[in-house]
Amino acid sequence: MKKRNQIKKFMSLILLVAMITAIFVGCSSDQGVQETSENDDTSSANGSEWPTKPIQLIVPFNAGGDTDFHARTYAKYLEPILGQPVVVMNVAGANGSAGTIQVRDSKADGYTALFFHDSMLMNKVVGVTDFAHEALDVAAAGIMDNSYILAVNASSPYHTLDDLIEAAKENPGQLKYASSIGGYTYYVGALLEEIAGVSFNKVDAGGGSDRNAALLANQIDTNVNPYGVMKPYIDSGDFRVLALFSANRSGLFPDVPTAIEQGYNLVARRAYFLSFPKGIDPSIIEKMSNAMEEVSQMSEYADDVSTAYGLEPDFLNTEEVNEYLDNAMEEFMADQELILGN
Amino acid sequence: MLESFIIGAQAVITPMGIGMIIFGVTLGIIFGSIPGLSATMALALFLPITYSMNPIAGITLLVSLYIGGISGGLISAILTRIPGTPSSIATCFDGYPMTEKGEGAKALGVGIVFSFIGTLLSTIALIFISPWLANIAIQFGSYEYFAVAIFSMTMMAGLSGKSIVKGLMSGMFGAMFATVGMDSIGSVRRYTFGSSEMMSGFSILPVLIGLFAIAEILITAERAKHLKDVKPIEVDIKNIKGFGFSLKEFFEQKWNCLISTFVGLGIGILPGIGGGVANVLNYGVIKNKSKHPEKFGTGIIDGLVASEASNNAAIGGALVPLLALGIPGDTVTAMLLGGLTIQGISPGPLMFIQNVDVVYSIFITMILGSIAMLLIEFYGLRGFVALLKIPKYYLLPAIFVFCVIGAFGINNRIFDVWTVLLFGTMGYFFNKMEIPASPFILGFIIGPMAEINLRRGLMFSQGSFMPFITSPVAVFFLVGAVISLTFSIVSQYKRNKREELSCSN
Numbered sequence: 001m002k003k004r005n006q007i008k009k010f011m012s013l014i015l016l017v018a019m020i021t022a023i024f025v026g027c028s029s030d031q032g033v034q035e036t037s038e039n040d041d042t043s044s045a046n047g048s049e050w051p052t053k054p055i056q057l058i059v060p061f062n063a064g065g066d067t068d069f070h071a072r073t074y075a076k077y078l079e080p081i082l083g084q085p086v087v088v089m090n091v092a093g094a095n096g097s098a099g100t101i102q103v104r105d106s107k108a109d110g111y112t113a114l115f116f117h118d119s120m121l122m123n124k125v126v127g128v129t130d131f132a133h134e135a136l137d138v139a140a141a142g143i144m145d146n147s148y149i150l151a152v153n154a155s156s157p158y159h160t161l162d163d164l165i166e167a168a169k170e171n172p173g174q175l176k177y178a179s180s181i182g183g184y185t186y187y188v189g190a191l192l193e194e195i196a197g198v199s200f201n202k203v204d205a206g207g208g209s210d211r212n213a214a215l216l217a218n219q220i221d222t223n224v225n226p227y228g229v230m231k232p233y234i235d236s237g238d239f240r241v242l243a244l245f246s247a248n249r250s251g252l253f254p255d256v257p258t259a260i261e262q263g264y265n266l267v268a269r270r271a272y273f274l275s276f277p278k279g280i281d282p283s284i285i286e287k288m289s290n291a292m293e294e295v296s297q298m299s300e301y302a303d304d305v306s307t308a309y310g311l312e313p314d315f316l317n318t319e320e321v322n323e324y325l326d327n328a329m330e331e332f333m334a335d336q337e338l339i340l341g342n
Numbered sequence: 343m344l345e346s347f348i349i350g351a352q353a354v355i356t357p358m359g360i361g362m363i364i365f366g367v368t369l370g371i372i373f374g375s376i377p378g379l380s381a382t383m384a385l386a387l388f389l390p391i392t393y394s395m396n397p398i399a400g401i402t403l404l405v406s407l408y409i410g411g412i413s414g415g416l417i418s419a420i421l422t423r424i425p426g427t428p429s430s431i432a433t434c435f436d437g438y439p440m441t442e443k444g445e446g447a448k449a450l451g452v453g454i455v456f457s458f459i460g461t462l463l464s465t466i467a468l469i470f471i472s473p474w475l476a477n478i479a480i481q482f483g484s485y486e487y488f489a490v491a492i493f494s495m496t497m498m499a500g501l502s503g504k505s506i507v508k509g510l511m512s513g514m515f516g517a518m519f520a521t522v523g524m525d526s527i528g529s530v531r532r533y534t535f536g537s538s539e540m541m542s543g544f545s546i547l548p549v550l551i552g553l554f555a556i557a558e559i560l561i562t563a564e565r566a567k568h569l570k571d572v573k574p575i576e577v578d579i580k581n582i583k584g585f586g587f588s589l590k591e592f593f594e595q596k597w598n599c600l601i602s603t604f605v606g607l608g609i610g611i612l613p614g615i616g617g618g619v620a621n622v623l624n625y626g627v628i629k630n631k632s633k634h635p636e637k638f639g640t641g642i643i644d645g646l647v648a649s650e651a652s653n654n655a656a657i658g659g660a661l662v663p664l665l666a667l668g669i670p671g672d673t674v675t676a677m678l679l680g681g682l683t684i685q686g687i688s689p690g691p692l693m694f695i696q697n698v699d700v701v702y703s704i705f706i707t708m709i710l711g712s713i714a715m716l717l718i719e720f721y722g723l724r725g726f727v728a729l730l731k732i733p734k735y736y737l738l739p740a741i742f743v744f745c746v747i748g749a750f751g752i753n754n755r756i757f758d759v760w761t762v763l764l765f766g767t768m769g770y771f772f773n774k775m776e777i778p779a780s781p782f783i784l785g786f787i788i789g790p791m792a793e794i795n796l797r798r799g800l801m802f803s804q805g806s807f808m809p810f811i812t813s814p815v816a817v818f819f820l821v822g823a824v825i826s827l828t829f830s831i832v833s834q835y836k837r838n839k840r841e842e843l844s845c846s847n
Contacts, residue, residue, distance in 0.1 A: 063393070063686055089754050093542020094524050098755070101538050128529050128541075176802060182529050203801040204527050206794075213692050219483040219802070232696060 047283030050110045051084040057274070058114050060099025062092045066145075066228065066309065070272045071115035073304050074142050077295040082287075088115075095119060097129045104135050108277040110284040113139070118184060118270045118328060125332045125339055126182035133325045136275040140289040141316035141324065142296065143305060146246040147227035148188065148268035149256065151239040153218055161243045161262045164222060168198035176220040178205035182339060185224045188245065188268045190338040195264050215239060224268070227253065228309030245269075252310050271328075273321050289318045343473075350702025353398045354710065362403045363707060367714040368722070370410020375418050375726050378562035378734060379741070380427045381411025385677040386555040387741060389547060389684075390748030397685040397700055402707045404681045408674050409461060409711040412617050412654055413719060416453040417726050420646075421446065421574035429617035429656075432625035432649035439641030446577035451586030452643045453650045454719050456599060460651035461712035463603045464610070464658025468665075469705050471611075475666035476691040482667075484799035485809045489819035491792035494669055496823040496830075498614025498784045506830050508777045516785025517792075519544060526790065527797050539757045547680045548749045548761035549786060553779050554673060555745045556762060557769025559738050566734045574727050585720065587643065595647045598628055606652030610659020614784045616672025617653035624652035658708065664689050665701060669788065673780045676787060684752060 059071045068090065075086035091099035096119050103114035114136065124132040150161065158164045168175045177200035179186035189202050200222075205214040208229040214220045216238055223230070227250070233239040243259040244250060245268035259266045274288065295301050296315035305311045316324055332339060353359065366388075373384035384407045392400030415430030420437035433453060440449035482490070495513055522533045523543025534540035602624050609620040628648035629638045638645045660671030661678075668690035670676040682689050687697050694701055719726070749762040772779050803809045810816055 062684060065686060068686070091754055093545075093753070093755075094538070095529065098538070098542045102755075126529055128524065173804075181527055201801075201804060204794075204798050206798075209688055209692055209696065213480065213690075214483065217481045217483060 047110070047281035047287075050281070050284045050287065051082050053111060054085040054087050055082070055111050055113060056087045056089050058099045058103050058112065059088055059090050060092065060096035060114065060116055061090065063090050066226070067096075067115060067117060067272065069308055070143055070305075073301065073308075074115070074274070074292065074295060077298060077301055078291055081291045081294055095123055095128055097123050100129070100136075103275070103277060104131070106277050108137070108279040110276060110280055110288075112277065113288075114275050115142075115272065116275070117145075117272045118325075121325065121329050121332055122182065122184055122187075122339070124329075125336055128182075132329060133273075133275065133322075135278060137278055137280045137285060138273055138275040138318065138321050138325065139285045140292045140318055141271040141273040141314075141321040142292050143272050143311060144314040144316070145226050145270045145272070145309070145311060146314065147250060147310055148185075148224060148245040148270075149227050149230070149241050150222055150224050150243045150245070150259070151215065151230055151234065151241045152222050153215055154238055154240045155218070156221070156240070158222075158242060159240070161259060161264060164242060165196045165198055165264075168196070168200060173199045173201055175200050175222065177202045178211045178214060178220040178223045180204050180206070184268070184270065187332070187335065187339045188224050188266070191266055191335075192264065194338070195266055226270075226309065228311070231310055250310070251312060252306055271316060271321065271324055273316070273325070285318055293317065346698050346702045347706070349699050350704075350706045353699050353703045354402055354706045358399055359402050359703075359707075360710070362399055363406045363711050363714050364718070366403045366406025367410040367711055368718055370407040370412075371414035371417075371715070371719050371722075371726055372410075372729055373407070374411040374414020374430075375416075375426045376730060376732070376737070377418055377422075377424045377426055378558065378566075379737070380554075380558065381408055381414075381429075382550075382554040382673050382677060383558055383741065384411050385674055385681070386551040387744055387748060389551075389677060389681050390751040392681055393684050393752055397682075397687060397697075398703045400681060400685060401678075401700060401704060404678055405704055405707045406711045406714070408657060408678070409654075409708065409715055410719075411674070412657055413454070413457040413461075413650075413715050414726070415653075416457065416650055417450070417719075417723070418574070418730055420449045420453060421577065421727060422730065427618070429621055429653040430649065431618075432621040433646060433653075435625060435639050435649070436641050436643070436645030437649075439639065440643075440646070441575050441577065443641050445641065446575060448586040449641075449643075449646060450577065450723060451584070451720070452591075452646050454716060455585050455587075455592075456595070456602075456647045456651040457654045457719075458712050458716040459599055460603050460606060460654035461657060461708065461715070463600075464607050464655035465705065465708040465712065466658075467603075467607050468658040468661050468708070472662050472665045472701075473694055475662065476694045479667050480691040482691070482815065483813075484795040484802060485813045486815045486819070488792055488795035488799055488810065489813075489816035489823075490667060490669065491788045491795060493819040493823040493826070494613035494663075494788050495785065495792065496827045497612055498781045504776070506834050508775075509781050512772065512777050512779065513781035513785035513789075516782035516787075517789025518785075519549070520786045520789045521793075526794055539755075542757075544761050544765075545753060545758060546676075546787065547684070547752050548758040549765045550673075550677055550680060550783060551745050551749050552762040552765030552767075553769040553772075553783060554677075556742065556766025557773060557779065559742050559745075560766065560770040561773050562734060563738050566738075574730055577727075591643065595643065598644055598647050599651050601631070602628060602648050602651035603655040606655025607659040609652075610656035610671050611662045612659075613663055613669055613671060613788075614780055616660045616674065617656040618672075620656040621649040621653040624648050654712075661704070661708075665693060665704070666691060669791075670784070673783055676783050679787065 057071055057075055059068050061067045072088050075088050078086045091102055096116055103112055106112040121132045123129045152158045177189045179189050179202055193199055205211045205220055208225055211223050212233055215223045230239055241256045244256045245259050245266050247267055293315050296313045302313050370384055373379040374381055385404055392403055412429050415426030416433045418424050418426040419430040419433035420441055423434050423438040425431045425434055437449045524531055524541055605624040605627055606620040610616050625648045629635045660675045663669045663671045664675045670679050679689055746759055746762055749758045769779055
C-alpha cells in the first residue's frame, strides 16, 4: 500500500510538471490554435464591429530579425488602439513565402494578417512564388527602411564612394560585393554597377551577421545593408560608411553623405507593410491603416525604431503603399535580368 | 573579460535565472536518472518552451538541463546497474559493485562530487579556450569553413559508431535530407515535388525531436514489455558524513580526476561525440594507467571517478566548437544550436562580439548549474531514487504528446508535426539496424554548411579550387580529415581482425 501511495505522489508530480509545460507552450501557440477553430461565422467579416477577438499577425521569418522586430513593435502599440491583443506568430521558410502563402490561404475576416516587406515582390521576380502583393489586400506600410548604406572595412583605402568606384574600374570584376543572389542588395549592387559603369565580383556571403563577419575579416571589399544591421561595427570603428542610398541624409547619422550627393543617382529602400487575405471588408482596412498611422506618430514608437535600427518613422497609407508596391514591382520586372544576374 | 563576466552574472543572477537553473538541473537529473529518458530528450521537450522566453532565460534553462541530464545517469547506474544515459555506462562498472558491497552512499557521493569537479574544470577550460578559438575563427572564410565542415563530418562518421560504414551512411543521409527545400544561394527548389510546404525544407528542431526523442520513446516502449520493474538497492544516506568519503580518498584521485577531465574535454571538443563516448573510453585509459588495473570492476572509486569526471567534462568540451565555430560538439549541443537559432542568435565567432551577454551567461550558468547539481543531486537523492519506480507507461505517452506539441509550437506549422513523426520512425529503424543517429544530425547541420561554403568559396575565387588548398587553415583541416578517416578505417580493420581471431578460438 505504501508503495502505491508513493507512486501516486510521483504521478501527481509528473502531472504538475506536464501542466507547467502546457502553460508555457500555451503562451507561444495557444492563441493561434484557438483562432482557427473559433473562426467560423459569428464575427466574420463584419467590418463595423471589428475587432472583436485577437488578431494574429504572421511574420514570415524567425523571431529576432528586422521584420519580426517591426511587427512586434507595431503589435505592442496597436493593442491599446484596437482594443484586442495582436499576437505575433512566426512562420518561417522559403524566404518568407511559407508564411505569405499561409496568410493568402486564410479566411479574409480581418483576424489573420501578414507583416512582410519588399521581398514579397522579389520572391515573385526570381520565381520563388507566382504571386505578390496583388494576391493580398494591403492595408498600410508601417515603416520604410531608407537606411541602406554602403560600408567598407575601416582599414581599407576607400574613403569615398568615388575611391571605391575608381578601384573597381581599375580591377574590373575583382572587388567583392557581398549580397545574396536574387536578394534586394544584389539588385542594388547591379544598379550601382550600371550607374557607375563598373563590374564587381558579386559574391554570396550569407545574411546580415555573416556579411559583417566577412567584412570584418576583409574577405569581402564592400557590403550594402540597412544601417541597423551594421551599427555595432560602425560604432566600434571597424567599418567605414561611404554612402547612404537615400534621397536625403538621415537625421540620425547626418555625417554620412548620400550616394546622390556623390554623383550616383541610386536610392534603395524597403517598406514593411501589413496585408490581409484578399477580399476583406474595406472598412477593416481603413481601421487598420488609421490605427497604424496613429502608432507611427507616437514618440515612444519613434524611440523604439531609432534605438534598434537607426530609423525614423515613415508611414504610407493604403493608397500610398499600393502605389509604392505597384511601382516597385514594375521597376523590378523591368530590371528582372539584372536581378537574376543574367 | 571581467567586465563580460559581470554582464553575464547580472543577466543570470536574478530570481528568474536562479529559478531556471534549479528547475533545469532538477529536471535534467530526473531525465538523466530514468533509463529510457535522456538529456537530449529533456532538451527536445523544453526547447519549444524557451521560444517564448527571453534568450538568456531560455539558454540558462537548456544549459541547466544539459548539466543535470549528463550527471543524473549515475544514480540508476550505481543503484540498479542500468545506466540512466549512455554517458553513465562506465559508471556501472565500479558503481554497482560498490553498492553491492554496501558502499552505495559513498559511490553516489563520489560520483556526484566528481561530476561537479569535471563540469567545473571543463567550464574553466571552456572560458579560456572558446574566446581564443573564436578570435582565430573570426578570420575564417568560406575556404576554411568548408575544410572545417569536411573534417567534422569525417570525425563524426568515424568515431560515433561501431561501424564506419554505418556512421558514414548515417551522416550522408543527414546531408541528403538537408538538401530538401530551397537551396540557400540560388533559391532553386530541390525535392519539393511542387509542394509549397516542402519549400522550406525540414527544420532542424522537428528533425532532432523526432530522431532523438520520439525514436527513443518508441524503442523504450518496445523494450518496456521485457523489462522487469527496477528495484534500486536501498541505500542509507541519512547517516553519512559530508559526501561519504574522506579527504584522503579525495586527494588520492587528483591525477585520475585531472586526466579524466582532460580526456573528457578533448572528446567533447571533437565534433559529433560527447559524454557517451568519453566515459567508456576514459575508463579504459585510466585502467591502463593504473597501478592496480585488476581491481577495476570490483568496486573501487578510481573507476567511478574516471567515468563521472570525464562525462561531465565533455559538456564544457562540446560547447567549445558550438560557441566558437557554430559546430555542435555532440547531439545535445545540436539542440542548443537550435535553441540559440530560434532566439535569433547564430552561434559562431561573432557571438563573442554581438552576444557577449549570452556567451557569458552560458559560462555563469555552467558554474552555478554545477553547484546546483552538486547540492540538488545529493540532497534530493531519495526523491530521484523514488522516481525510478514510475512506470514507463505513464511517462512515455505524456512525453510523446509534449514533443509533438512542442514541434508544432516552434513555427506553428502542421508540416513540422509530420516531420517529427517521419524522423521518429526513421530513428526507430536506425536503431534496429544499429545505425548511429548522431552522424545523421551532424550531417544534417554540417552538410549544408559544407555546400554553402564550397559554393561561396568558388564565387569568391571565380571558379578556382586553388584557394581551398593554399589557405593554411583549410589545408590543416583537410589533412586532418584524411588522417582521421584513415585512422578510423585502420582501427576498424584491426578490430574486425581481432574479432575474427576471438571467434576462431
